[in-house]
Amino acid sequence: MPAGPNETDFEHELAQALRRTGEGFAADDGERLVTGGLARGRRRVVRRRAGAVAGGVLALTLVGVGGAFTTGALDGGRGGLGGLGGLGGGGERGSVAAPPPAVGRNPSVAPVGPDAVLATFRRVLPPGGRLTRTAARGTADPLGPTAAGVYDDGRGEAAVGVGFFRVPPEEDGFSECPDKALVPHDACTAEDVPGGRLVVFQGYEYPDRRVDTKHWRATLQTADGLVVDLGTWNAPAQKDAAVSRTDPPFGPAQLRRIVTHPAWAPVLEALREPADPPSQGAASPEQPGAGAAGRAAFAGEAVRPTLLSLLPGGLTVTGRGGQDGYGYAVVDDGRGPSLVQVNAQPDMRDVEARLFPEGGYETLPDGTKVAVSRQPGEKGGRGVVMWTVDTIRPGGYRVVVSAFNSGAQHDAATRAEPALSIEQLKALATSEKWLALMG
Structure with missing residues (x-):
């Protein structure tokens, strides 16, 4: 995922x-x-x-x-x-x-x-x-x-x-x-x-x-x-x-x-x-400390609605959830449930070279790198496959989306392929809507 x-x-x-x-x-x-x-x-x-x-x-x-x-x-x-x-x-x-x-x-x-x-x-x-x-x-x-x-x-x-x-x-x-x-x-x-x-x-x-x-x-x-x-x-x-x-x-x-x-x-x-002594010069609410600057995940309440709003038409959402930086939905197009999940991370520049090695991605006109993979699922579900589109924008903003041919990775495949195609996953991951999370 x-x-x-x-x-x-x-x-x-x-x-x-x-x-x-x-x-x-x-x-x-x-x-x-x-x-x-x-x-x-x-x-x-x-x-x-x-x-x-x-x-x-x-x-x-x-x-x-x-x-x-x-x-x-x-x-x-x-x-x-x-x-x-x-x-x-x-x-x-x-x-x-x-x-x-x-x-x-x-x-x-x-x-x-x-x-x-x-x-x-x-x-x-x-x-x-x-x-x-x-x-x-x-x-x-x-x-x-x-x-x-x-x-x-x-x-x-x-x-x-x-x-x-x-x-x-x-x-x-x-x-x-x-x-x-x-x-x-x-x-x-x-x-x-x-x-x-x-x-x-x-x-x-x-x-x-x-x-x-x-x-x-x-x-x-x-x-x-x-x-x-x-x-x-x-x-x-x-x-x-x-x-x-x-x-x-x-x-x-x-x-x-x-x-x-x-x-x-x-x-x-x-x-x-x-308890901290009263006069230690702690950062005030108006002066965020180091923790705020280094936060590596958006709130789940923000990621999940964005994911749901970007799903293609013709899908019935049967399950949804998320956590900071992560959202998922179980969708069905009439051919069986399919898990779709996304992670959004504000700044991944320090590991960009490792996540997107040379020759392993395409570059869009705006500089966004896009890597695509198709591979077996990782949680033991029989016949499960996972299609992933991983993207990173100039500045390090990363959005990675995966779709499975099962409603849960640990369950057996319920359909031949995920409900979303690679092109649909690309459109979802590169949508301008993700920029709104940056505030």
């Missing part, structure tokens, strides 16, 4: 969208921005610049993006858990497309050591089970506090892990359920709870269900941007381990109780951002 919430093979899809907190949630997601259409190396570059676009990501940056085990808390399935203290997981670390979420320590609060974090994790787990093969990090660790292990309640071993990090309070990507068109799952709830927002997700390690590993997750985002992220599986390792039980060990009510347990208060307090 073009930069979008899909690349979450739960590791690749949310955008790996789901991948940052357990390496499976999201998140691929998260891989995140050109999730489809561009080579894997290009996708990583784009994701780096796209920020929270992950979709599967979709709105659940939660599920798609950022997470507790980004650091390799769970060893991709090589027989157990990796060492949290040293980014266990060997080769797994390199496969995470996005950097870990922000972590930090409140200097006015005593740090919580790894033994204490692990002890609290044991304390909040349901009684009747044993936690073995454990690993943990404390709040002073630059990678952030985590605790993980293999839990056995007599019904089979299960990998479990919890992680903590901090996101800017204005980012609510951990507060909503993902769209099933992008991240297949059995159930998901999102609700306000005292002090924050809780999402409980019941899905799968891989969106194409290539194996029966289930991934259930609970993520709590507090009002001031702290996140508690819990992941559980129905196998003794997140990946590459035989399923050992029908479901992960904790149901929705237990997941909720674990992440909202008051015993985590010392850990959260140690991560909480201390």
Whole structure:
């Protein structure tokens, strides 16, 4: 997909969208921005610049993006858990497309050591089970506090892990359920709870269900941007381990109780951002700081309507959605559903040469570069193809559009070709309407 919430093979899809907190949630997601259409190396570059676009990501940056085990808390399935203290997981670390979420320590609060974090994790787990093969990090660790292990309640071993990090309070990507068109799952709830927002997700390690590993997750985002992220599986390792039980060990009510347990208060307090002194010369609303200048994605509310307005006539829109910098629609021309998605990025000059290598594009009279690709889908759907038109205007404004011959990448093809032709995708991607997003 073009930069979008899909690349979450739960590791690749949310955008790996789901991948940052357990390496499976999201998140691929998260891989995140050109999730489809561009080579894997290009996708990583784009994701780096796209920020929270992950979709599967979709709105659940939660599920798609950022997470507790980004650091390799769970060893991709090589027989157990990796060492949290040293980014266990060997080769797994390199496969995470996005950097870990922000972590930090409140200097006015005593740090919580790894033994204490692990002890609290044991304390909040349901009684009747044993936690073995454990690993943990404390709040002073630059990678952030985590605790993980293999839990056995007599019904089979299960990998479990919890992680903590901090996101800017204005980012609510951990507060909503993902769209099933992008991240297949059995159930998901999102609700306000005292002090924050809780999402409980019941899905799968891989969106194409290539194996029966289930991934259930609970993520709590507090009002001031702290996140508690819990992941559980129905196998003794997140990946590459035989399923050992029908479901992960904790149901929705237990997941909720674990992440909202008051015993985590010392850990959260140690991560909480201390209040800034009143006279530090912080930028005023009229004087945007560095963050505003470097924003790499337009608001989803702006991208989606533009996409819908540019769709050719004769199509029925059966689904729609989006996230910052990303929008999608499922359309049907009477021959079956077809997913169409778009990413819009204001300034990609720093990676333009890599995204548009010499000889791989045509140049329009106004200087816009246009690259076209036709390739198989990337999410495991049988017979799925992906047609992509990637464009970049002088100045670095990039719009990339993809269309599929299925209503979701992880589902089997529903038609021979996408509902939009390459020429229609070109017209959509190069439309002057995208310039209106620049303000």
